[in-house]
Amino acid sequence: MxxxxxxxxxxxxxxxxxxxxxxxxxxxxxxxxxxxxxxxxxxxxxxxxxxxxxxxxxxxxxxxxxxxxxxxxxxxxxxxxxxxxxxxxxxxxxxxxxxxxxxxxxxxxxxxxxxxxxxxxxxxxxxxxxxxxxxxxxxxxxxxxxxxxxxxxxxxxxxxxxxxxxxxxxxxxxxxxxxxxxxxDFQPEFIEKNKLEVKLPPTEKITPEFFDSSLWKEYSERCIACGRCNFVCISCSCWTMQDISYQDNPHQGERRRVWAGCHVDGFTDMAGGHGFRKNYGDRMRFKTMHKIYDFKKRNGMSMCIGCGRCDDACPEYISFSKCINKVTEALEEGQ
Ligand code: SF4
Ligand code: SF4
Incomplete structure (x- = not known):
């Protein structure tokens, strides 16, 4: 109506x-x-x-x-x-x-x-x-x-x-x-073309070796692991748990979940001190491939919605949209 x-x-x-x-x-x-x-x-x-x-x-x-x-x-x-x-x-x-x-x-x-x-x-x-x-x-x-x-x-x-x-x-x-x-009579209209376009990678060309591509090295040097890209992103859903004991009665308290993100230090740390992705480029690779590849493989849709908020938020001017295009180019060129 x-x-x-x-x-x-x-x-x-x-x-x-x-x-x-x-x-x-x-x-x-x-x-x-x-x-x-x-x-x-x-x-x-x-x-x-x-x-x-x-x-x-x-x-x-x-x-x-x-x-x-x-x-x-x-x-x-x-x-x-x-x-x-x-x-x-x-x-x-x-x-x-x-x-x-x-x-x-x-x-x-x-x-x-x-x-x-x-x-x-x-x-x-x-x-x-x-x-x-x-x-x-x-x-x-x-x-x-x-x-x-x-x-x-x-x-x-x-x-x-x-x-x-x-x-x-x-x-x-x-x-x-x-x-x-x-x-x-009213029906909403929608945008048909953005100024910015990205090309998604040919997923059939993604191999385990691609995860070791030199493409990710750049991000090891540029990213500072601040996590802003995670926190502004609507599809980043990770959290960590905190059990808080009250100061006046340590036997009482509350359990909270709070946002966490794959770029942030400590996110993959395990008991004994092992961290799965200590290198910041590895974190960029994990986020990128999760957003445009493995989530889609499992759920039939990409995780990224193309809002560009992560590009706007990054203090190091790392562009996720450019990163997607770099992945696509590298795969098309067989790197
Ligand atoms: S462009 Fe994609 S990855 Fe970046 S904040 Fe938006 S949904 Fe998240
Ligand atoms: S916002 Fe930029 S610098 Fe901060 S974690 Fe994300 S990619 Fe790295």
């Missing part, structure tokens, strides 16, 4: 929705960027449409809504373990088509990876409704078309933000929020 409404009317609808849903969208934070006097755009709760940053790519993805940076899973008391509560409110997230694809990759990892579903992720995932922001131009560094992440119909509502707001609503549960608005 299509609707058109003014921004004032949309804000009233957001106010009604916020009684039952937490509403998240990309929001600008002044002075909180990675350098002094720079800003950051990341996901946070909103009340009004004017808070949503629509004219720039968000630096961080919406993954933190359902895979929080730090999430308490359970509390341990003297002789008892209590699972952490999740709020009963639903969740609405404003996000672009590529990020909906990103969440499908997270679903694969948390819900369809073997026989055990991750209940902590699932509880949040079941509450989420996607309000898709129509995206027809993309931003610098996006290559979603190459990664086939530019289109989707897996949304609750698709929204075009012009002077007025146009909505394609698919969820009957939300119909009563919009029933007073004017009905129109």
């Amino acid at each position: 299509g609707y058109t409404m003014t921004r004032e009317a949309f804000n009233k609808t957001l106010a009604s929705l916020s009684k039952s849903y937490k509403i998240y969208a990309p929001v600008g934070f002044k002075g909180e960027g990675r350098f002094s006097d720079t800003d950051v755009i990341r996901y946070d709760e909103i009340k009004q449409v004017e808070e949503i940053v629509l004219d720039e790519k968000s630096h961080f993805s919406p993954k933190e809504v359902l895979h929080p940076i730090r999430q308490t899973l359970l509390y341990f008391l003297q002789d008892e373990v209590i699972e952490a509560n999740t709020s009963s409110e639903g969740i609405i997230v404003f996000l672009r088509p590529c990020d909906i694809h990103g969440i499908l990759k997270l679903d694969q990892v948390f819900l369809q990876n073997g026989n055990i579903r991750d209940v902590y992720y699932e509880k949040l995932r079941n509450k989420i409704k996607f309000f898709m922001i129509e995206c027809t131009t993309g931003f610098d560094g996006c290559f979603c078309v190459s990664m086939e992440a530019n289109k989707t119909d897996l949304y609750t509502a698709a929204i075009r933000f012009d002077e007025n707001i146009s909505i394609d609503l698919k969820d009957d549960d939300l119909l009563h929020y919009f029933k007073e608005e004017k009905q129109i």
Whole structure:
């Protein structure tokens, strides 16, 4: 069902929705960027449409809504373990088509990876409704078309933000929020071509020897293992566990999971001190081949959505999109 409404009317609808849903969208934070006097755009709760940053790519993805940076899973008391509560409110997230694809990759990892579903992720995932922001131009560094992440119909509502707001609503549960608005024919459009294109490698040419290619040496020298590329990436899902004992009673505490990343020191360390990928180039190889090769081999889809956030975030100007093209060239040239 299509609707058109003014921004004032949309804000009233957001106010009604916020009684039952937490509403998240990309929001600008002044002075909180990675350098002094720079800003950051990341996901946070909103009340009004004017808070949503629509004219720039968000630096961080919406993954933190359902895979929080730090999430308490359970509390341990003297002789008892209590699972952490999740709020009963639903969740609405404003996000672009590529990020909906990103969440499908997270679903694969948390819900369809073997026989055990991750209940902590699932509880949040079941509450989420996607309000898709129509995206027809993309931003610098996006290559979603190459990664086939530019289109989707897996949304609750698709929204075009012009002077007025146009909505394609698919969820009957939300119909009563919009029933007073004017009905129109509206279908979202999608970007068909990015300025940046990448060419995915011919996977049949990937051999075990390729993993020792000299191509990765460059990254041993350039990467500083800061992990920014992992943390901004919607499809990087790794975490580590922390058991925290309370200072006033060390027999009580909580278990948290916190984001971790394959580029960061310590990620592959084992008891006895062995680390599987001490060399930073090896970490770049692991991430790259996971994003564009082995995840696809197992799940039928690449892990990368082509958002380009990792390229934007890297302090060493390492470009993941260029890295994919280098892998493809090397394989085509039989290196
Ligand atoms: S472009 Fe980079 S940040 Fe975006 S999904 Fe691909 S690897 Fe992750
Ligand atoms: S952001 Fe750049 S320097 Fe930092 S870990 Fe990733 S590739 Fe290495």
